[in-house]
Amino acid sequence: MVKSMGNYILIWFFLVSIVPLNCEPDHLQSWKNFWSISDSAFRKLGNYFDNQLTPLIKSESISSSCQGSLLKFIDGIKNFDIDSVRMFDSWGKLPSGLLFGSWSDLGSFDQCVSLENSQYCLLTGSMPLPSKRQHEGLFIPLDKSSFNLTDPLSVHLYPYAHYFHNVNLTFGVCAPRECSPQEMTLIAKSLIHSYGLQMKVNVDLCQHRAKSGNQILFREYVALIIISTVIALNIFGTIYSTHPFLGHFNFPLNWSKLLSTTNNQPNRSYPFIECFKFFAMIYLILTHVGWAFNHNSFHSIFKIQSMYKGILGYSLLPSYMGSEVYFLMTGLELMTFFLSFKGKFTFSSAISFLLIRWARFVTLIGFYISLYILVFSDHVRDLVGGPFWSHLYSATSIPGTCGERWYSHVLLYSHLMANPDNWNLCMMPDWFLQVDFILAFMFLLVLWPLRMSHKRLSISVAMFFIFSGSVILGLVIYYKSASPTWLPYNYVNQQLAVYLAYVHSQPYTHMSPYFIGVLLAFVLQSKDPIIKRKIHLRFMWLLWFIFNTIIFGYEFYINFNIGTMSSTVSIIYASFSRILWSFLFAWPIYCLHYGFVPDGLYRFTCSGFFKPMARINLTVLFMNEIIIRMRNATQIYIADPTFFNTFISIGTPVIVFTYALSFIVSSMVDGPSISLVKSYLKKDGKYDEYLKKPNVNLNNNLISSTQLEKESSKKD
Incomplete structure (x- = not known):
């Protein structure tokens, strides 16, 4: 959510900074304003990551190499290191149309894999559901007795809640290569659970581009x-x-x-x-x-x-x-x-x-x-x-x-x-x-x-x-x-x-x-x-x-x-x-x-x-x-x-x-x-x-x- 807000704020200030206020705008000053606003926004974002993620990253379950690369990434966000910013920019964000089934944002795959020390992964999440029945499908909704919620959001989503048995919230994540999918899954779970959401979270399907090409087998x-x-x-x-x-x-x-x-x-x-x-x-x-x-x-x-x-x-x-x-x-x-x-x-x-x-x-x-x-x-x-x-x-x-x-x-x-x-x-x-x-x-x-x-x-x-x-x-x-x-x-x-x-x-x-x-x-x-x-x-x-x-x-x-x-x-x-x-x-x-x-x-x-x-x-x-x-x-x-x-x-x-x-x-x-x-x-x-x-x-x-x-x- 914070990442998404950061992106929207960045885009907003960018648009504001380049809108002509008179017939002959000072384009150099507009670009300077853009830099100043962007630098400030990413410092705040880096501080937020530092407060929220650093305690999770320093867990005993995370390897020292992964810890070091993630801390370096957060420090790069604070100091507007361009590779760290591009890595963050490659992330998928919360898409529009969530309540109509738009549950995926793949981010910028090409930008992520073009970075030397990054890997592109897919982060998937789904809300918990009752145990799977023998048959689950598009036209088999959940039993109402097992999903008897009355709030407006749940009532709207009930006809489609069973989709989570097959389709997930899916986001592209650009992360350091030193981190394994299991380590990133552990960090993502800890972050999501800290908000009280017992979602099923997984980071998988990671890939990167070999630095010196792939061996011919x-x-x-x-x-x-x-x-x-x-x-x-x-x-x-x-x-x-x-x-x-x-x-x-x-x-x-x-x-x-x-x-x-x-x-x-x-x-x-x-x-x-x-x-x-x-x-x-x-x-x-x-x-x-x-x-x-x-x-x-x-x-x-x-x-x-x-x-x-x-x-x-x-x-x-x-x-x-x-x-x-x-x-x-x-x-x-x-x-x-x-x-x-x-x-x-x-x-x-x-x-x-x-x-x-x-x-x-x-x-x-x-x-x-x-x-x-x-x-x-x-x-x-x-x-x-x-x-x-x-x-x-x-x-x-x-x-x-x-x-x-x-x-x-x-x-x-x-x-x-x-x-x-x-x-x-x-x-x-x-x-x-x-x-x-x-x-x-x-x-x-x-x-x-x-x-x-x-x-x-x-x-x-x-x-x-x-x-x-x-x-x-x-x-x-x-x-x-x-x-x-x-x-x-x-x-x-x-x-x-x-x-x-x-x-x-x-x-x-x-x-x-x-x-x-x-x-x-x-x-x-x-x-x-x-x-x-x-x-x-x-x-x-x-x-x-x-x-x-x-x-x-x-x-x-x-x-x-x-x-x-x-x-x-x-x-x-x-x-x-x-x-x-x-x-x-x-x-x-x-x-x-x-x-x-x-x-x-x-x-x-x-x-x-x-x-x-x-x-x-x-x-x-x-x-x-x-x-x-x-x-x-x-x-x-x-x-x-x-x-x-x-x-x-x-x-x-x-x-x-x-x-x-x-x-x-x-x-x-x-x-x-x-x-x-x-x-x-x-x-x-x-x-x-x-x-x-x-x-x-x-x-x-x-x-x-x-x-x-x-x-x-x-x-x-």
């Missing part, structure tokens, strides 16, 4: 070598485009393949499927934009509730199931291929199928691990980092974890062994690939009876997996006491960690959509539609509407705290909601396939625009996390949580940069890796002819299966 050398190698291969591949190996890295050619709007396979069964993939990814990206922003980086946070209570907020409620669309598509495409596959499929073919699928993923994972290590390194932090660089939603411990745990991501098992008490993960998006790989194993169990001419058995196994996936999911939720859904408007807590570890990132959760896609392939195999009478079509659309209502109704009811839902109902919903969600996409696919939609809609879904956009979906999934984390890590201003600012000024650039960089990375990494896998399988000596084909298929699911057919035909 071994993991950074390795990551730099990998990234540099990829870039060099693309340069030489472009120059020596006819070389048998380097030619796969011909960047202009891979770029043209990526941007091609023609069908890679003229006789494809589902030319509209890229439309579904594109919109599913956009749905996920919008969700990440809405969920992954740090609320401490906004002012007027009381407006967040009203922002989410709009059409966009409603539509994003079940978006945690957006990934199920891809599992549905994967099962559909793979089984569609094998239903028309005429070659032999032996045990060695199955092993090849899995190895090729792993090879397809591992190159991209390895590249992004290297990118994470470099982008979130201390070197980049010192160049572009902001106050929240080490925040949970920013860089946190990504480089170190990637350096230590890279092999668990490359071998596709890191998320399968996730512990909600200690994630220890390098990156999050690859959970999708790990689940996909496990489901590919299970897919072979469905495929094997089909290859033995036991089609009904194959269908029965797929149906068993659909049912068993739902049952296992319900049992896990029950025995692990996990949340039945993501609950996006709840705060990040242990409950979410349990859900992510035991539900969201596990294969059994996604078995039902995957094998519904497999069953859909059997249904669409028939030239004559199974369902074609108008009355039956209308009934199916009625079911589609009912399932939509169930999903959005439940999510609305739970997330906006309309009431409580029994645990039995919640577990049943969690177990079977993904089956309902899969139907919401499977039925439109059925209608598009058999022409039960207007011609204009069919032409739109088959538009060439969706083809290049869908080809980069895997890259987008990884790049989006980097862009959002970097946005949070480099932010040095407090944003306004309005729809326009959040989704236009912030969200749109995030999406644009995500897709733009994904096109580049896909052409440099994805395209060459796919081309190399195909070339390895081709083995027919016609490399030049193959490489120059403009319609080389880049579909993620059919890379291995298409080549299996060619390989098998050669053996025959």
